[in-house]
Amino acid sequence: MLISASKTKCMTTSKTPLRCMLVVNDQIIHRVTKFKYLGIEISGFGDVENEVREQTTKTLRIAACLNENIWRNKHIGIEAKSRIYKATVRPIMTYTVETRPETAKTKRMMETAEMKVLRRIAGKTLLDRDVNEWVLSRKKWNEHMSRMDNNRLVKIVGDKSPLGRRSTRRPRSIIAAYESWLVSHESCR
Template sequence: MEISTTKTKSLVVSKEPIRCKLVVEDRPIEQVMRVAYLGVQISSNQDRTREIKEQANKAARISGALGDIVWNNKHMRNQTKVRIYKTIVRPIMTYGIETRADTKVMKNALRTAEMKVLRNVLGLTLRDKRRNEDIRSECGVPDVVRWGRNRRRLWNAHVERMGDGRIAKIVRDGTPGTRRPLGRPPKRWRDSWTSISQEA
């Protein structure tokens, strides 16, 4: 196997920045703080906030491109527009939602991006002063955060059916053997859909 030293990058996952010098054939490997892999942003400090905002921005750009063709089309039913939203826009801003634990900032970003699209579907603006719940009810679309929470439950059931030797199941059931660092712990994936403090 040949390794291209110009294309290869290194990333250290740590709460504090750590310098790790790697050399292959007397050529140093560039260390990065963030890398995109299969559409998911992997950062050294495991902060997913920027990833959510980038996905929301991508969804907003797609929604803007569909504005004159779909959202403002008077000859198209709202149900058809909602199906286009579910098929094209929502998958972009929720990619990888099954495997991450959303924080309050992430939830707000997703809900804001979704409501922008649904208002365009119904031809509304913020000046119309329609409640978000009423707009979702008229469109027949559940809250994107609750939808994502249900997707996590489905993913957990899928992992449960896996064999004990599968990596996904080992990671889900494993517990770290080290002490937890000081400071507030990050939100666990399991707590994002099993905590009684969450919405239904």
């Protein structure tokens, strides 16, 4: 087997930069800190977050290309859209996932990208919340308020209902309210 020293590069993997020299046929092999292999950037410092960020960006780009024709198409069912997602989009995101270490941050990045695509498929936004989750959170908040001391401002405000009636006119602007407050305080001096 012949090795071309001009085309070959070497990389060391370490948290701290190492100096090493590789020589083949009296030619020094060029040392690099990162390189692309099959579309994935491999870093000598074990920085997988950039790799995951690139893959999630590619995934979201591909999903955006399918947005008009597939995800927003009302004639295609959600099951079919989900099969298209699993066959075309998910493999881009999970490419080389078996060979890299998994951290909490990389997990979160991949989950976030997947949820963005799944929300597009379902036609939901971040503002669309499950009603049951909202009801549960309200119940928890009410229980929390009932355990508070009676002198806490949140409990006082939560127990009171507003006094009087609101005017039917448009509310005054903040600037006008501030100017009238200044005038009233100027006359008190």
